[in-house]
Amino acid sequence: MSNFSLSSRSARDVAVLMPKGYINDMGAVSLERTSEQMLGKGMNSLIVNFSNVQYINTIGVSIFTGMVQKTLEHRSVLCFTNMKKAHRDVFEMMGLIKHVMVFADEDDALAFLKRKG
Template sequence: MKPVQFSVASKLVGDAAVIYPKGYLNNLSGESLVNECGIYIGRGITKIVVNFSETDLINSIGISLILQIMEDLRNIKGTICCTNMSKFLHDTFEMLGLIQHMIVFPSESDAIKYLKAGTP
């Protein structure tokens, strides 16, 4: 089966950036995800929502890239929310202990609502 070329889209919703990774997060092309978040962080955005609805699978390289985004946000006391995660993704993040360092929502709108309100 031909792998889907990894790509990233994004939009600004209020003071939060919503990032849409698409494809298998398993190689250097995933660096575009870190770069996309970096652009928003560079503009002063401290709230990032990563909508994983089009990314079902991840490997150690992808984890490293997610880790990089978490560290970049932590350095500016920012917040990362992850939404629409597949069971595989959720289980992997949970097993590694990443879940404790992010806020997980079932949907993007839930995350936006939370970020607007400032409380879960």
């Protein structure tokens, strides 16, 4: 049984994804799938709020690698917010950070995207 759930919301061309729990098995693949669907619907920006993420393993890294690749292909913006240091360290080590925009929280990310227009 996967200890993972995902909620999302979207307004205009910004989608906010809120994963919860452990991103460490195939149950979390919905995150990759949902982001792909959002991009397909024309969302220009995706925000992933990590505040309820407890653990990310290699499968999780793979899921985020897929998300990064898709946003690059769609020339969209991927924002990570509310990240714990441990998660940020892993993404940095794996070279994912340079392809995403990191913000302290969701409001900062939304404010940035609003400014960016």
